[in-house]
Amino acid sequence: MIRFDSVTKTYPGQARPALNDIGVEILRGEFVFLVGASGSGKSSFLRLILKEEKPSKGAIHVLGQDLGSISTRKVPYFRRDLGVVFQDFRLLPNKSVYENVAFTLRVIGKSRGYVQSAVPETLKLVGLDGKGKRMPHELSGGEQQRVAIARAIVNKPQILLADEPTGNLDPVTSAGIMTLLERINASGTTIVMATHEAGIVDQMRRRVIELSAGDIVRDERSAGYDGQTVRDVDYVPEQASGEAGESAQAETAMAAVAAPKVTPEVMRDAEPLYVEPEATDAVTDAAAEITAAATGTIQVDPEKLKPKQAGGAAASEHLTLAERLGLRAPGGPREGDDDQEVGPTK
Numbered sequence: 001m002i003r004f005d006s007v008t009k010t011y012p013g014q015a016r017p018a019l020n021d022i023g024v025e026i027l028r029g030e031f032v033f034l035v036g037a038s039g040s041g042k043s044s045f046l047r048l049i050l051k052e053e054k055p056s057k058g059a060i061h062v063l064g065q066d067l068g069s070i071s072t073r074k075v076p077y078f079r080r081d082l083g084v085v086f087q088d089f090r091l092l093p094n095k096s097v098y099e100n101v102a103f104t105l106r107v108i109g110k111s112r113g114y115v116q117s118a119v120p121e122t123l124k125l126v127g128l129d130g131k132g133k134r135m136p137h138e139l140s141g142g143e144q145q146r147v148a149i150a151r152a153i154v155n156k157p158q159i160l161l162a163d164e165p166t167g168n169l170d171p172v173t174s175a176g177i178m179t180l181l182e183r184i185n186a187s188g189t190t191i192v193m194a195t196h197e198a199g200i201v202d203q204m205r206r207r208v209i210e211l212s213a214g215d216i217v218r219d220e221r222s223a224g225y226d227g228q229t230v231r232d233v234d235y236v237p238e239q240a241s242g243e244a245g246e247s248a249q250a251e252t253a254m255a256a257v258a259a260p261k262v263t264p265e266v267m268r269d270a271e272p273l274y275v276e277p278e279a280t281d282a283v284t285d286a287a288a289e290i291t292a293a294a295t296g297t298i299q300v301d302p303e304k305l306k307p308k309q310a311g312g313a314a315a316s317e318h319l320t321l322a323e324r325l326g327l328r329a330p331g332g333p334r335e336g337d338d339d340q341e342v343g344p345t346k
């Protein structure tokens, strides 16, 4: 499903590669945690899968396609099979929950009827039934992340990439988000998630790929954050000392190594926070249905993808949300789009 063959990524002006001769394969239906200190290459790994970056050497295959052979114009089509969730949610601030989720479908030209059934179904799936009319600033951080997840899965992607999706959330809310991701995975969606959360990784016991300075130093099935050692429930993280002169990056790396913010206890007790317990089966069925449909070809309106002008690939800082989510070719028609997006509002 995702294969890296001897992939090296060196950013311009950097002496050391961000990823160094990586070879790895991720299979359909897997849930994979990408762990490693700050700067070890996790986000680069995800950006390469999305074709947001090109490898300096080597080849990447995603969903049977050699990314090197996908033209820039076709990248938005390719990305429709991939959902993405970020640490900072990236919702459209001036649109309702419903509109944030519908946006993805509208951009790719889904019919009104399709949107009207898929959006409420997906909001229910993520536990936001009845909250479609709310605005992002009226939601908690966990709810905002659920909207972002709904937006990522409403198009029924085969792969969901998550870059520190619990990074801005408290432990209990994080556990609820992980329960939701677990359920999405159980219905067939492959998930690759970069995280610093030792407690989550230890409790979920999934495949763990650990990066260190661009190298894969560990690739284990059913693993914990630190290899074979699963943290003790009573583990108390040491405080990062934060001495004067210590670089911000070093502090971040220390915190990442030190600290299961989400403890195994919290994960064990985790219930989907916004789903009534009796609704769980129905929700799981809905998830299974949605993902089962994911293997079908998504109808797209090619007219909506035509770039307005030749050579229209905009610099990334000028991309609209649709372009950043890979739903529209850079430089394509922007009517009705929003250039703004919002991070956590609380």
Ligand SMILES: Nc1ncnc2c1ncn2[C@@H]1O[C@H](COP(=O)(O)OP(=O)(O)OP(=O)(O)O)[C@@H](O)[C@H]1O
Pocket: 011, 012, 014, 017, 018, 036, 037, 038, 039, 040, 041, 042, 043, 044, 045
């Ligand atoms: N656009 C870029 N230009 C230059 N160097 C970059 C760029 N993006 C990442 N890097 C460098 O590549 C290395 C890997 O960065 P990356 O963001 O992939 O790490 P990470 O493991 O995701 O870190 P974090 O946990 O802090 O998000 C770092 O040394 C970083 O400084």
